[in-house]
Amino acid sequence: MLKIQNFSKSYNNHTIIAVENLEIPEGIHWFKGVNGSGKSTFFRSVAGIIPFEGQISWNNLDIRKDAIAYRMQVNMSEAEPLYPDYLTGYDLIKFIADAKKANQNQINLLATRLGVDIYWKNTLGTYSSGMLKKISLLTAFLGQPKLIMLDEPLITIDDRSVQIVYELVKEYAENSGVSFLLSSHQDFRFEKLAIKNMYHVQNQAITQL
Numbered sequence: 001m002l003k004i005q006n007f008s009k010s011y012n013n014h015t016i017i018a019v020e021n022l023e024i025p026e027g028i029h030w031f032k033g034v035n036g037s038g039k040s041t042f043f044r045s046v047a048g049i050i051p052f053e054g055q056i057s058w059n060n061l062d063i064r065k066d067a068i069a070y071r072m073q074v075n076m077s078e079a080e081p082l083y084p085d086y087l088t089g090y091d092l093i094k095f096i097a098d099a100k101k102a103n104q105n106q107i108n109l110l111a112t113r114l115g116v117d118i119y120w121k122n123t124l125g126t127y128s129s130g131m132l133k134k135i136s137l138l139t140a141f142l143g144q145p146k147l148i149m150l151d152e153p154l155i156t157i158d159d160r161s162v163q164i165v166y167e168l169v170k171e172y173a174e175n176s177g178v179s180f181l182l183s184s185h186q187d188f189r190f191e192k193l194a195i196k197n198m199y200h201v202q203n204q205a206i207t208q209l
């Protein structure tokens with residue numbers, strides 16, 4: 001279970017999102033919200049990438065007190081990833097794989113599934129937005145995560161890749177009991193997946209639909 005208590009995140013003294021108490025059970029969950037509503041800010045906070053006020057824990061692992069154990073279980077893919085141009089996709093994947101203790105076999109399997117092994121030895125600065133997105137998606141599946149957040153996972157990727165992302169989510173959920181938080185703005189929908197709860201991000205708050 002993901003537990004959020006007295007959570008708030010502000011930029012320049014302006015509250016972007018605040019959540020007094022939210023308990024998200026295991027399963028696949030869909031976060032909807034218009035552009036700028038705070039979905040990415042919430043996901044980044046839960047991923048432990050940006051600082052925030054309040055408490056977040058995943059299966060009783062506290063994001064601050066159990067910083068490493070928490071981050072071994074919680075992975076994230078950014079909506080619009082920004083990476084250093086001079087690294088190759090492979091360098092980046094290998095770096096994250098080492099941190100997440102993913103083996104080479106897992107890297108190769110994911111790379112083949114998503115078709116990134118065709119271009120991953122080229123530098124990231126030469127990639128299209130869809131190619132970058134697939135690198136970001138791959139990194140979220142590395143290691144033995146128990147919670148994976150995919151921020152706008154379907155934007156910029158082609159139809160074939162969309163199907164592969166659906167398959168990966170289903171496989172990880174069914175075979176390894178992985179929970180997912182998936183976000184989308186209006187255009188992209190996740191009805192094909194076994195969605196447990198839907199949440200709406202709006203007016204600086206998160207409400208269950």
Ligand SMILES: Nc1ncnc2c1ncn2[C@@H]1O[C@H](COP(=O)(O)OP(=O)(O)OP(=O)(O)O)[C@@H](O)[C@H]1O
Binds near residue numbers: 011035039041042185
């Ligand atoms: N680093 C930052 N500094 C200042 N303001 C920020 C920063 N990051 C996000 N914001 C603001 O926080 C608000 C929420 O942004 P966020 O990216 O979380 O929304 P979102 O729901 O993910 O939107 P989108 O669907 O467009 O990706 C926006 O008003 C944005 O301008």
